[in-house]
Amino acid sequence: xxxxxxxxxxxxxxKMNQQIIKIAILNLYEGTENxxxxxxxxxxxxxxxxxxxxxxxxxxxVRLLKETPGTEFDLYISTGGPGNPMHSENxxxxxxxxEWLTSMIHFNENEKNHIKKNIFFICHSFQLAxxxxxxxxxxxxxxxxxxxxxxxxxxxxxxxxxxxGLSNPFYAVDNRDYQVVQPNEINMKKVGxxxxxxxxxxxxxxxxxxxxxxxxNKNMIxxxxxxxxxxxxxxxxxxxGEKKTLVIQNYGEEKWKSMIDQLNDPEKISLTHDSILxxxxxxxxxNHSDES
Numbered sequence: 410x411x412x413x414x415x416x417x418x419x420x421x422x423x424k425m426n427q428q429i430i431k432i433a434i435l436n437l438y439e440g441t442e443n444x445x446x447x448x449x450x451x452x453x454x455x456x457x458x459x460x461x462x463x464x465x466x467x468x469x470x471v472r473l474l475k476e477t478p479g480t481e482f483d484l485y486i487s488t489g490g491p492g493n494p495m496h497s498e499n500x501x502x503x504x505x506x507x508e509w510l511t512s513m514i515h516f517n518e519n520e521k522n523h524i525k526k527n528i529f530f531i532c533h534s535f536q537l538a539x540x541x542x543x544x545x546x547x548x549x550x551x552x553x554x555x556x557x558x559x560x561x562x563x564x565x566x567x568x569x570x571x572x573x574g575l576s577n578p579f580y581a582v583d584n585r586d587y588q589v590v591q592p593n594e595i596n597m598k599k600v601g602x603x604x605x606x607x608x609x610x611x612x613x614x615x616x617x618x619x620x621x622x623x624x625x626n627k628n629m630i631x632x633x634x635x636x637x638x639x640x641x642x643x644x645x646x647x648x649x650g651e652k653k654t655l656v657i658q659n660y661g662e663e664k665w666k667s668m669i670d671q672l673n674d675p676e677k678i679s680l681t682h683d684s685i686l687x688x689x690x691x692x693x694x695x696n697h698s699d700e701s
Contacts, residue, residue, distance in 0.1 A: 489532030530631030
């Protein structure tokens, strides 16, 4: 387990019984090189500095060390990660991960626990959550989805507070070989799930549009895309010699240039980065403040 560290100071305007907000990050990257963990740490750091709130962050290596947090944390973020989200079925680490998720659901369902636990699932974690709740099918894409793409809200669910401040469509970083499709409306109704956003419409392609964001219940939400991605990290990632060459070989130089331009458009990735996870943090912390 990565040692915990504290950030910022408690905002005097927020009256809370506890002096520290505890955040758990469930790291599903399995030791692979990534920008996701850096981005999450920076978002949490910037949020605490901007709002003058003390945040204590702990990270749990789910896949390599089979670590999961307990229920003592105030909010949880579960990351993206490599590999096939279906091949881990019945593996030791996935069983432990699903046991953790079950414990969080039981905690929230317990009427004695007035302050509920909020969880945000990103990409690979989102696919696992869809499998866990059995609300949709996870299948392999015909080709990799990689780059900056528009994401479209479902009109009837457009007012979810986590996405306030974003236009319809908004833009997000997508990097996946798998997708969530074929929603199970019966199971969605049972657990209280709602589809919030889908990928861009492609009328010239005969494929179902993938689900890009879903609220699984009042306290659990996830996105297929990477809301933590920032323009600096992605530009560096795409400009590295090997990755740049690979993108140009697969998509062409014009596509590579378009990706770089979109990454640095302040109305696209930066807006998504600055909106979704900060809104999740704010909502989760205010819920604790309201109950204190």
